[in-house]
Amino acid sequence: MAEHPLKLIVVGSIGIDTVATPYDRAENILGGSASYACAAASLFSPTGMVGVVGEDFPTEHEDLYRHFAIDLSGLQKKPGETFRWSGVYRDNMDERDTLSTELNVFADFNPEIPPTYREAPFLFLANIHPALQLLVLDQMQSSFVLLDTMDLWINTELELLTQVIRRVDLLAVNESEAKQLTGERFLPVAARKLLDLGPDYVLIKKGEHGCMLFSNDRTILLPAYPLASVIDPTGAGDAFAGGMIGALASTDRVDTATLREAMVAGSIVASFAVEAFSLDRLQTLSRSELNERIRLYRAMIG
Ligand code: AMP
Numbered sequence: 695m696a697e698h699p700l701k702l703i704v705v706g707s708i709g710i711d712t713v714a715t716p717y718d719r720a721e722n723i724l725g726g727s728a729s730y731a732c733a734a735a736s737l738f739s740p741t742g743m744v745g746v747v748g749e750d751f752p753t754e755h756e757d758l759y760r761h762f763a764i765d766l767s768g769l770q771k772k773p774g775e776t777f778r779w780s781g782v783y784r785d786n787m788d789e790r791d792t793l794s795t796e797l798n799v800f801a802d803f804n805p806e807i808p809p810t811y812r813e814a815p816f817l818f819l820a821n822i823h824p825a826l827q828l829l830v831l832d833q834m835q836s837s838f839v840l841l842d843t844m845d846l847w848i849n850t851e852l853e854l855l856t857q858v859i860r861r862v863d864l865l866a867v868n869e870s871e872a873k874q875l876t877g878e879r880f881l882p883v884a885a886r887k888l889l890d891l892g893p894d895y896v897l898i899k900k901g902e903h904g905c906m907l908f909s910n911d912r913t914i915l916l917p918a919y920p921l922a923s924v925i926d927p928t929g930a931g932d933a934f935a936g937g938m939i940g941a942l943a944s945t946d947r948v949d950t951a952t953l954r955e956a957m958v959a960g961s962i963v964a965s966f967a968v969e970a971f972s973l974d975r976l977q978t979l980s981r982s983e984l985n986e987r988i989r990l991y992r993a994m995i996g
Contacts, residue, residue, distance in 0.1 A: 703836070707728055715927075727842065727929070730932035743766060748777075807830060840935060860891055865888055897935075904918045923969070962987050
């Protein structure tokens, strides 16, 4: 059998979102951790998606995934309605409140990994229930696994989530999740505790204040690209992590230099993702715009 070209598989949620910010609102738009992560990753490396949608999932959304050249062999379509989520951002555009979550077809999701995906060297477990993330880990033989999660699972499924954390190479959390997971106030101390659980790397995302990557012998700090306006922060973390692992998959190596470059890629893709609702900005993003912002950013950080 010919070698499968996919180096990266992303498993996560696919949703129809309704999002309100203090300045704007969008109803029934494409969202979900896998949507943002796959779109971002596919800018750097061919990406396979594993997720579930209902029969109501608009064909235009599937066409959009194809626009990004995302491989859809792992996308299941099941009787019933697609996962739906709605949230509202507070004035600072940083914190948000979930207004409703309708699991729908997600409630019975069994993430079956197509045989052609199983040996992909890079795996991104984007945010879904940790029990599903474990089912995926059991089927994959990836050598590098990146994990994302959310406060909901820290609050309700800490034991399962800890089992997942023990089995991954890079844990990505935001600042409040790092503190919530460890009970520690200072991020280097929180990162140390998280590294002690098993991962080789812990990435702490600090929104507009940038990000920090910790390993046992190294720390990498990067600022965020300074944006004049943010339209919708939804999916920024997924786009960051998707861009980061897509960039890693494209080099096929994980070392300090490639990780730093991958963090640059993640920061810049995330900066585009928040310039519009849903995948709208990533959809129109040209290679030259992406490269130009990466160039500007590199000049800023020296
Ligand atoms: P983020 O802004 O990175 O937290 O990701 C936002 C996306 O997460 C939205 O597009 C939602 O559809 C999706 N989402 C919200 N709640 C959940 C959940 N409980 N499980 C999986 N995905 C979710």
